[in-house]
Amino acid sequence: MTWSENILHPANADASAGLLADYTPLDGLPDELLDADGQMRPVWRDLISHLARHSPEALEAQFARGASYLREAGVFYRQYGGTGQDERDWPLDPIPVLLSASEWSGIESALKQRADLLEAVLADLYGENRLTREGHLPARLIAANPEWLRPLVGVRPASGHHLHFIAFDIGRRRDGRWWVLGDRTQAPSGAGYALENRMASLHSFAGFYRSARVQRIAEFFKAFRDSLNALSGANRAGILTPGPMNDGYFEHAYIARYLGLPLLEGEDLTVSNGELMVRTISGLQPIGVLWRRMDANWADPQELEEASQIGTPGLVAALRNGQLSMVNSLGAGVLEARAFLAFLPRLSEILLGAPLAMPNVATWWCGSKAERDHVSQNAASLMIGPANAAHMTLEPDPRISLGGENRSAADQPLAEWLESSGADLVGQEVVRLSTTPVWADGRLQPRAMTLRVFLARTEDGWQAMPGGYARIAAGADPSAVSLRRGGSVADVWVASGQASVSEAVTESPPIRPYRPSAGLLPGRAADNLFWLGRYIERAEGTMRLLRAYHGRLDEMPDGTANVLTLLETIFAARDLGTGKGIPDALVEMLSAATGSAGRLRDRFSVDAWSALADLQNTVKKMRGVVQPGDDAALALGVLLRKIAGFTGLVHENMYRFSGWRFLTLGRSVERALATTRLLLDLAGPTTPEAYELCIEVADSVMTHRRRYSVHTSRASLVDLIALDPLNPRSVAFHAEEIREQISLLPGAAENRQLSPLARTALRLSTDLAVHTTDSLDPSALSVVADQITALSEQIEATYFHQI
Secondary structure, eight states: OOHHHHHHSHHHHHHHHHHTTTOOOOTTOOBSSBOTTSOBOGGGHHHHHHHHTSOHHHHHHHHHHHHHHHHHTTOEEEEEETTEEEEEEOOBOSSOEEEOHHHHHHHHHHHHHHHHHHHHHHHHHTTTOHHHHTTSSOHHHHHTOTTSOGGGTTOOOTTSOSOSEEEEEEEEOTTSOEEEEEEEOSSOOOHHHHHHHHHHHHHHTTTTGGGGOBOOSHHHHHHHHHHHHHHHTTSEEEEEOOOTTSTTHHHHHHHHHHHTOOEEOGGGEEEETTEEEEEETTEEEEEEEEEEOSOGGGSOTTTSOTTOSSSOTTHHHHHHTTOOEEESOTTGGGGGSGGGGGTHHHHHHHHTSSOOSSOBOOEEEEOOHHHHHHHTTTOGGGOOOGGGGGGEEEEOOTTSOOOSOOOOSTTSOHHHHHHHOOOOEEEEEOOOOOEEEEEETTEEEEEEEEEEEEEEEETTEEEEOSSOEEEEOSTTOTTOOSGGGTOEEEEEEEBOSSOOOOOSOOOOOOSSOOOOOOOOOBHHHHHHHHHHHHHHHHHHHHHHHHHHHHHHHTTOOTTHHHHHHHHHHHHHHTTOOSSSSSOHHHHHHHHHHHHHHHTTGGGSOHHHHHHHHHHHHHHHHHTTTSOTTHHHHHHHHHHHHHHHHHHHHHHHHSOTTHHHHHHHHHHHHHHHHHHHHHHHHHOOTTOGGGHHHHHHHTTOHHHHHHHOOSOOOHHHHHIIIIIOTTOTTSHHHHHHHHHHHHHTSTTSEETTEEOHHHHHHHHHHHHHHHOOTTTOOHHHHHHHHHHHHHHHHHHHHHHTSOO
16 A cells, blocks of 8 residues: 555544644644645655554654653753753654655755855955945945954965855745745754754654655765865864853764764864864874864954963964865854845845845845945845835844944834934844644644754765754744744654665775774863763762761671771761761762763763763762661662663773773772772771771672681781782772773883883882782882872873873
8 A cells, every 4th residue: 555545545534634633723824734725745644644543642652762862862952041051851842844855855956056155255255355345245244243254364265165064044934935044154053963853753753764765864974074084185174162061062072973073172272383283192183174163253362252262272373374174164154144134135146147046034234324325236135115114123133243223113114214313233024934743732733943954065065964953933932933942843854765774874885994093082081081980980989988888877786886987087088978878079079070071972872971871860869868877878889880880881882092091090090099098098907897898898898708718807908909910999900900001002102111101100010019918008008099199190291281
């Protein structure tokens, strides 16, 4: 049975009618599901038929799978408000927006033409300046825009193009045609979220998606990745991010991981001899292409915004030198000013010799009278009459620092008001958007929507991502198409003639197997990996101490009181306290670990990140709820199993190269130091009642019982958890691990000479190897603790704090 026969089958027709019984498009607005006659558009029939065959409860269960995927993958967006920033779940509506292949072809063709126009305008603004010289653009519209960067005038892009990755916000107007609502040329966001929307759709529509014949979006990213690598030549391509506090950081990290590109911050980069370099643990390494996800003004404090603390001094000079390709060029954001929409129709005819295939939303630039008189003969869209007043809004353009007041034109005819005022405002027609079905309150309901469509420049020219993603209004208000106003997003499916397959980025089969060189590891990333290892190990050791304490709190046998007093003294020194089942200090340790990992999201698998997020969420829920004593001991056991899950995932799945080595170094340094301090606190000659506790906290009880037939003594304790090189909980084991990992790092040996750091590590391992249980007294243990602390500081100075 074909899809058309299926939907027309009486049973399916009745089911579909029931599903759509309460679906009523908003008055006066076009709808994506139903045409002007109230008939279902053909491209929707398969999906509606699929939905109609399930009860609302069954659909909720299907959609929950997609929502669960997003939560487990850690997909969020950061929203800022009066109380600071807040990470919120990604608000994906499960019902996709559907477009036919023929309609998509028209959209794609029109936007490719627009991309060529924007490239030509940008090349002129930073090149010949013909458009303003000949009166096609008012000079003040450019010069007063803070995104027009004078230091970039005359700088020719090394790639030959200013624009490589752009986006367009489009909407369907009343007559059913599409128009452009805005151009995104600075550093357009959303492409990574479009990928995650698609992955969630695969889960929500498992079993149906493959037969739905939806055009894949993975090929779009593969083509763009290949173009970036081609531009970089012998050097590397990277992604420049403002850092973890940026509201788009999740997307930056996701795309970096998806494409296999290093995610770089401004502090990772430096300019040497006119060339942009990455500060890595192996020294300076050249970078050939930067995909910029940072606003241009903040990219170089030396020549642009001097207050920037996230940029790289000298970046503009590197661009002038022609050794770096920037995606997109610094200064490309000037085209995002809404006032440009007023001029693009005429500029298309001048520069491309053809009208815009997809029109703008009607826009007027209301400059001063003299400027209007100067340019109106070249830009007919500036001509404004009283008839426009009822259909447009007037407001300052936030991207243009122009004078004038935000006065209402309601009290007098618009033309008269403009004639008498010196207002510098942008007028734009009030937009009424089409609606699309969403799933709300267990049924389909219409909501206004816009599409964001992405275009990437590839070796074959502009290529569009098939679909992009939709932004959906909150409630029936068609103007609230914004996440900040409670809106949502949706996947966009473009019909295809082929069955859908995986959305993974594919590779052409190589001629022969090879192992490419490992990626760049900036010193900042190595620093965070090292401290992630330390924080995780510190939290685990703290959990074991706390569990040992709370497990004994209700027992009170002979000798327990002395042990509890000893533990309370240790807790006081470590600011742990004993009044809470889950102390604040433990929560802070895990928050510090998550913070370090958060700056490395591109380096962790989804499973590892989910395990760490689950650990932190669990400890936050326990905080203030878990009571001291047996309740706390049980809760801490749960946390220990969860932290073991994270460390196990990382250990098993992380590639054994420099990044893994620094994470391992952090864990080994922390465990060696913590175990040494544990011996100092609990294995003194005068505290025999604490020996069993010491072995328990060191997680070596079973090993001790198997290896030593005598009762626990200080000698057996020191032998096992200080000097035994085969015990993964001993100081000696981790001293040797530290020595081995350092020996494999860049610069560990040159000309057959050990580096100072490698010598320090060898000395620590050798000193422990020659110690005996008698010689490793408290004084010697204090020396070992000092050695480990000094070694940690030397690691930081050698690899993390390079100039």
